[in-house]
Amino acid sequence: MPSRATHWNQVHTTKTDREVSWFEASPDVSLQMLHDAGMTADSCVLDVGGGDSRLVDALLAEGLRCVTVLDVSGAALVRARARLGGSASLPTWIEADVTGPWTTPAVDLWHDRAVFHFLAEAEDRARYKAHLLDTLSSGGSAIIATFAPDGPTACSGLPVQRYSPESLAHELGPAFELRGARAHVHTTPWGSAQSFQYSWLQRRR
């Protein structure tokens, strides 16, 4: 079994952006949920497992200047920086496994589309939650998108855990309140439908 970094670097160096199932030209649902959670140009946002996502482009276009992208794949971050060109110096880039050692100043918003659902081991989920509590400010919000109960059981050759908003809120525990949720059917670049859920979980003050 290759390490996570090896697996994901292989993906990000052998497939183009449109050859991966999760590609979306515009992260509309993520942006909508971040706005619902109160995002402004002054917000600090962390995109966990941001990879090659266009979310960072959209956040910069909205005038945010406190944006961090974390990914286990250095190759993904190289690709995102190349795409951003002269704007690549604006975000902070962290090459790390979300379940490993890393740190960043507190953020108002934590965004994760299609990363938490890969954490099959309870110990990994516990480490993810510890980072979430270390990093998200009191009253801040996490937008977490995973495959829904009727979604795929695997992605990129890896098994995934599927969640409803309620089961995700239960998994994150009493420090979080489920403030909103949205079901979304993502269409892959080759036309398949994938059922996602997006949850807005606010950290209790």
Ligand SMILES: C[S@@+](CC[C@H](N)C(=O)[O-])C[C@H]1O[C@@H](n2cnc3c(N)ncnc32)[C@H](O)[C@@H]1O
């Ligand atoms: C399915 S892709 C989703 C990418 C992006 N969030 C999007 O919506 O386009 C999963 C991403 O998370 C990264 N990743 C997977 N496991 C990770 C982990 N444990 N820690 C940090 N990043 C991880 C991968 O390198 C990849 O970029």
